[in-house]
Amino acid sequence: MEKIRIAVRKFDPFETTLQKLWDLFCLQNNIQIEAEMVPLELHELYETTITKKGLKEGKWDIAHLNTDWIYDAVHEKAVLDLYSFIASNPPENYPYGWHKSLLKLQQLDNGTYGLPFHDGPECLIYRKDLFEDQNEQKNFKKQYGYELSTPKTWKEFMEIASFFNRPEENLYGCIFANYPDGHNMVFDFCLQLWTRGGSLINHKNQISVYSKAAIxxxxxxxxxxxDSTAVHPKSKQFDSVQAGLAFAKGEAAMAINWFGFASMAQVIEESKVKGKIDITSLPSDPNHKTASLNVYWLYTIGSGSKYKKLAYDFLRFATTSESDKLLTKEGGIGCRKSTWKDEEINALIPFYHKLEMLHENAFTLPQTPIWPKVCEFIDHMILKAINSDITSAQLLEETQNNIQKIE
Incomplete structure (x- = not known):
């Protein structure tokens, strides 16, 4: 029996959507080939597709890759350039159906190496039922001397998190994802840096993490x-998915996480906060602007696949406006503007239209072959910072020295 193999980012909404889409695709096109879909955690996914050359050698026909990895994938010749396929048979309303910020990162070396399928920049997710409660507002004003509203500065963020921290009710001020997987802590650091006017790149276009804003x-x-008086005690064990689930179970007043987890908390069965959440942009330091981070997921085709044409036909099918909407209803985040503005989706997830606003403030990470290594260094640095008394300046200086050695 012939099989097409798909490496899937392990996440229930991705898995259920993909299975439904493949079944529909086969039905509509009278295709008899079976799809073997393997859900994988982040590290496993990167390793099997790129490090172990799974895409290049034809072990995988299609893979979910995020934009942090696409530079590596292209330079390892692991993924197929879709340019000629797109030119002769473009996806529905391509490229106008997507915000420009979702088409940039997969464009490398004059090629197009993937189609966007899941997104949702970083934002502040919060419990609007708590923020709008008159008693809470009264008590907050009495305690802090200003009106309770979503935090505009990091100082306010800290105070509001302390105010809502109620361990006896299994409610905490905020949740972070501090599991050291080279992702969320790195992203959190970047967001802290950008909202203080800092940058990851110096005037010579080199990566630079040592600056006043970084300290x-x-x-x-x-x-x-x-801060145990403000933060969920399991944050150090949580990756972004677990942090998102804890928020959905009603365990925090605020979270800094991907937009997708706000939308997930609005649709999944086990959510205890449906209808009680909203999103807004992140706080920043006074005199600096808010920022978001845009890392998104792509459908890619393995350069060694025997089924390139079939794989591309499926990618076209999987990224139609109808498929994009299905992903959203399953708990993922559609990438098309049509989904963001869709009335049914906004009735289900009332803050969905705010995606456009987040994209307007979204930064992206540097596209350079050393970025994965830099990520490791930053992750390691933050872990050390959280678990030791070494000064931030010293840790940043050490990290900068490590980065310079590989540049």
């Missing part, structure tokens, strides 16, 4: 995540 960012972050 302030790391100082605040390490203090915040260690």
């Amino acid at each position: 302030e960012a790391l100082d605040f972050y390490r203090k915040m995540v260690n």
